[in-house]
Structures are given as structure tokens and as C-alpha cells.
Amino acid sequence: MPYTVPKLTDYSANGLLKAFADAKLAFRDEMREVKSEAEWKVFRDLWMARKNGILTQINDQLKKAPKEVKREFGQHLNELKQYIKSEIDSWHSFTEGGAGQLTAELERVDISLPGVRRAIGAEHPVIKTTNEMVRVFQKLGYSVAEGPVVETDYYNFESLNFPPNHPARDTQDTLFIAGQQSKPQRDRLLLRTHTSPVQIRTMETMRPPIRIVIPGTVHRNDPPDASHSPMFHQIEGLAVDTSITFGDLKGTLDHAMKEFFGSNVKTSFRPSFFPFTEPSAELFVSCFICGGSGKRGPDNAPCRPCKQTGWIEILGCGMVDPNVFEFVKDNGYDPKKVSGFAFGMGADRIALLKYGVDDLQLFFQGDVRFLQQWA
Numbered sequence: 001m002p003y004t005v006p007k008l009t010d011y012s013a014n015g016l017l018k019a020f021a022d023a024k025l026a027f028r029d030e031m032r033e034v035k036s037e038a039e040w041k042v043f044r045d046l047w048m049a050r051k052n053g054i055l056t057q058i059n060d061q062l063k064k065a066p067k068e069v070k071r072e073f074g075q076h077l078n079e080l081k082q083y084i085k086s087e088i089d090s091w092h093s094f095t096e097g098g099a100g101q102l103t104a105e106l107e108r109v110d111i112s113l114p115g116v117r118r119a120i121g122a123e124h125p126v127i128k129t130t131n132e133m134v135r136v137f138q139k140l141g142y143s144v145a146e147g148p149v150v151e152t153d154y155y156n157f158e159s160l161n162f163p164p165n166h167p168a169r170d171t172q173d174t175l176f177i178a179g180q181q182s183k184p185q186r187d188r189l190l191l192r193t194h195t196s197p198v199q200i201r202t203m204e205t206m207r208p209p210i211r212i213v214i215p216g217t218v219h220r221n222d223p224p225d226a227s228h229s230p231m232f233h234q235i236e237g238l239a240v241d242t243s244i245t246f247g248d249l250k251g252t253l254d255h256a257m258k259e260f261f262g263s264n265v266k267t268s269f270r271p272s273f274f275p276f277t278e279p280s281a282e283l284f285v286s287c288f289i290c291g292g293s294g295k296r297g298p299d300n301a302p303c304r305p306c307k308q309t310g311w312i313e314i315l316g317c318g319m320v321d322p323n324v325f326e327f328v329k330d331n332g333y334d335p336k337k338v339s340g341f342a343f344g345m346g347a348d349r350i351a352l353l354k355y356g357v358d359d360l361q362l363f364f365q366g367d368v369r370f371l372q373q374w375a
């Protein structure tokens with residue numbers, strides 16, 4: 001028998017308690033019988049319809065109740081309303097889309113349903129590239145070092161053999177921290193323009209021999225476009241020992257490039273200039289996209305990544321300038337006794353080439369549709 005609201009005569013505390021408990025029990029029993037969406041709607045209206053629903057009928061009784069019990073009556077009613085509403089809502093959310101096969105009661109606690117799977121995310125392509133490159137050097141015995149992004153003029157420039165007012169500083173397009181004018185130049189803060197300052201920082205704390213690889217974020221005052229970003233990533237390397245030669249530099253980097261890009265790539269070293277290395281070089285690898293021919297596909301289309309030259313520039317490198325060692329001489333780096341090589345590359349550019357992405361900005365805009373490709 002469906003529940004009907006009895007005419008209330010006993011307004012005592014116990015009377016009210018019993019009347020509401022009866023209503024609640026009846027609701028629970030009836031709800032157990034609800035098996036389909038259609039039945040659920042009828043049941044919901046029976047109890048909750050504004051016009052003549054059971055809750056409304058009880059509310060009408062509240063209006064007629066003696067003044068002294070109205071408060072208590074109202075509390076019971078509110079509690080019942082909340083209970084009924086949440087039970088009815090939860091029946092629906094548990095059975096949505098699947099009612100009919102199983103009983104309603106079973107579906108409300110169906111532990112066989114798969115859980116809610118949350119995407120765990122994936123490595124960003126630039127970080128992935130960085131980690132892969134770092135791993136190549138770790139396998140050669142290099143340790144990972146890191147340093148601050150907000151750096152002093154001393155570490156970013158002076159100790160790397162850029163004297164004050166050296167023209168090479170202009171090429172760095174430095175972003176300076178405001179309000180530093182009162183400090184001596186070497187103490188002024190800036191956003192590091194390269195990861196090379198970590199060379200000095202590490203040599204200050206670790207005595208030779210050292211082999212370190214340094215991944216990190218750097219900044220330059222470049223407006224963003226398809227190949228520039230004011231924030232980007234570098235991977236630096238430094239090896240110092242008593243008899244390191246340019247041959248070690250070539251052998252190490254040739255091996256690293258083959259390990260990273262594939263054993264069929266060739267390397268080519270061309271003279272260059274950096275204030276902190278002497279001699280300095282740029283390292284090119286044979287284009288791993290066109291195989292070094294400068295042309296692609298059966299119709300010999302021009303290869304864009306290598307600009308049809310068959311070679312792609314990957315990094316700057318060189319033998320550590322003795323003037324750099326002078327700054328850390330007291331920690332065992334006497335330029336007469338030690339020698340070393342260093343290198344630095346742009347991780348973002350390598351990731352662009354590796355994954356065939358044509359716009360650097362895509363890496364930093366955080367569009368999940370783009371980033372999901374690496375998930």
C-alpha cells in the first residue's frame with residue numbers, strides 16, 4: 001500500500017517523532033521497488049511534487065499545527081525533506097543511462113563498475129628531450145648540476161670572461177632585475193641568459209676532475225615568434241681534468257649525437273667564438289630528416305629543417321678558456337694544470353626538430369590538444 005499522510009492528532013514530542021519515522025520508513029520501502037527511470041519519475045513526483053506531493057501535504061499539516069510545536073515540527077520536516085531529496089537524487093545519478101537490467105538497489109552500489117580514471121599527464125616534449133639528452137651524458141659518467149635562474153652579473157658574464165662593456169654582452173639581450181643600480185655591477189641581478197654560469201658555480205664547490213651536465217631554463221629579451229621565446233631551455237656540459245684535449249671534446253660529442261639522433265648521423269665542427277672557450281666551435285649534425293641530402297621524398301622536395309644544406313646546427317662548444325679557470329684557481333683549477341671542454345645547446349630547438357613541430361610557441365601555450373600528443 002502506498003504511503004498516505006495520516007491525520008496527525010498527537011503533537012507530543014514522541015508523537016511527532018513516530019509520525020516522521022513512519023514516513024521515512026515508508027519512503028525507504030517504496031524506493032526499493034523503483035526499478036526504472038519511468039517509475040523513478042512517478043515516485044519522485046509522489047513524494048516531492050509541489051502540488052499535493054507527500055512533503056507538501058505534511059507541510060500543510062505544519063501550517064495547521066498548534067503554535068508551540070511548529071518549531072519542532074518544522075525541524076523534523078526539514079530533515080525528512082533533505083533525506084528524501086538526497087536519496088532521490090542519488091538513485092538517479094547511480095542509475096543514469098543504465099536502468100532496467102539490474103535492480104535499482106544493486107546499481108546504486110555497483111562495485112563492478114570501472115572507477116573514474118584520471119589522466120596522469122605526460123612529460124612535456126621539451127622536458128622529455130632534455131631528459132633523454134641528459135641521460136646520454138649520465139651514461140658517460142656525467143652528474144647533473146643545476147643553478148639559479150635569477151643570477152648575478154658576475155656568474156652570468158664576468159667570470160665567463162665577458163669583461164664589463166664587452167661587446168659580446170649585447171648579443172645576450174639580457175633581462176635585468178629592476179632597481180639594482182646602486183649595487184656594484186658584478187652583484188646586479190638578472191635572469192640568466194644561458195646555463196654557462198653553472199660551470200663556475202660548480203667549479204667553486206667541486207674540485208677537479210669533474211664531468212657535469214646542466215639542464216635549465218634561461219631568458220632573453222626576444223619577442224616571441226615561431227623560433228624565439230623570451231624563456232627557453234638549455235643543456236650545458238663541462239668536463240675538466242688534467243689532460244683533456246679537443247679530441248676528447250670531438251669524441252664525446254660525436255658519440256652523444258649518435259646516441260641521441262641515431263648511429264647514422266655524422267658530425268661536423270666549425271670554428272666559432274665564445275668568450276669563455278678558446279678555441280670555440282659550432283657542432284653540426286647531418287640532417288636526420290633528409291639524411292643529409294638536403295632533399296626529401298620521391299619528388300626531391302627541398303628539406304626545410306636543414307635549409308637544404310644537409311646539416312643542422314646543434315650546439316656551441318670549445319676548450320675552457322684559461323681566463324675562466326683563473327676565477328676558480330683556488331679550488332684546484334690552476335690553468336697550468338687542468339684543461340677542459342664545455343658545450344651548450346638549446347633543448348627547445350632540438351625538440352622542435354625531433355618532433356617536427358613548426359612553431360616554438362606551441363610548446364608554451366599549454367593547449368592540452370597539442371600536449372596530449374605526447375601522452
Ligand code: DAH
Nearest residue numbers: 194196316317318342343344
Ligand atoms: N652559452 C652559450 C649560449 O648560450 C652556448 C655555449 C657555447 C655554451 C659554448 C658552452 C660553450 O658551454 O662551450 O649561446
